[in-house]
Amino acid sequence: MSDTPPMSPQDALVAVMVACSASDQNMRTAELVAIQRMVNHMPVFATYDQDRIRRISQIVFDLFEEEDGLDALFGLIREALPERLNETAYALACDVVTADGKHNEVELRMLEEVREELKVDRLHAAAIEWGARVRHMKP
Numbered sequence: 001m002s003d004t005p006p007m008s009p010q011d012a013l014v015a016v017m018v019a020c021s022a023s024d025q026n027m028r029t030a031e032l033v034a035i036q037r038m039v040n041h042m043p044v045f046a047t048y049d050q051d052r053i054r055r056i057s058q059i060v061f062d063l064f065e066e067e068d069g070l071d072a073l074f075g076l077i078r079e080a081l082p083e084r085l086n087e088t089a090y091a092l093a094c095d096v097v098t099a100d101g102k103h104n105e106v107e108l109r110m111l112e113e114v115r116e117e118l119k120v121d122r123l124h125a126a127a128i129e130w131g132a133r134v135r136h137m138k139p
Contacts, residue, residue, distance in 0.1 A: 007080035010048040011056050013089050014039065015077055016114060018053075018060045019070075020093040023110035034099035038092055044085070074117040086118040090125060094132035101138055 007015065014035070021031040039045045039053060059076075063069035081089060093114050097107045115125050 007056070007076055008048075009081055009085055010045055011052060012077045012080035013044065013085065013092055014053055014056045015060050015073065016089045016093050017096045018057045019064075019073060020096050020107060020110050020114065022060060022064065024104055024106040028100045030100035031096050034096050038095065044088060070113070074113075078117065081118070087120055087124055087128065089118055090114055090120045091128045091132070094129055095135065098132045098136040101136060 017035045017038070018027075021027045021035065035053070039048060039050055060073060063073045066072065077089070090111075093111055097103055097111055111129075114120075115122075120128070
């Protein structure tokens with residue numbers, strides 16, 4: 001990993017989304033589409049090179065294979081992500097996890113880990129979670 005250039009803030013956001021989607025070892029199509037849609041349309045990604053998504057995803061997958069990989073991943077994310085984007089990262093993670101209309105315990109634990117690692121206030125997190133839930137509610 002030492003030859004990997006530092007992550008940009010946008011790379012860190014992508015890494016959070018990919019990590020949440022891959023946390024249960026089952027990246028669903030709806031989750032992948034959600035990641036692509038957010039990268040395509042959100043202002044924070046306006047200048048982002050979308051070709052980096054695959055590279056950042058591979059970094060996440062490689063770290064998931066290592067014993068302390070999750071800690072290393074959060075270290076990279078915290079290093080690259082300005083504090084003002086921590087809630088954005090959590091909101092993107094929530095949108096990815098709820099994109100397929102269901103969550104499992106592993107995904108919910110991963111969201112909790114993201115919330116704690118990025119020090120997202122619990123009340124703010126509850127509002128972000130509620131927003132994601134209502135955006136992805138089925139008729």
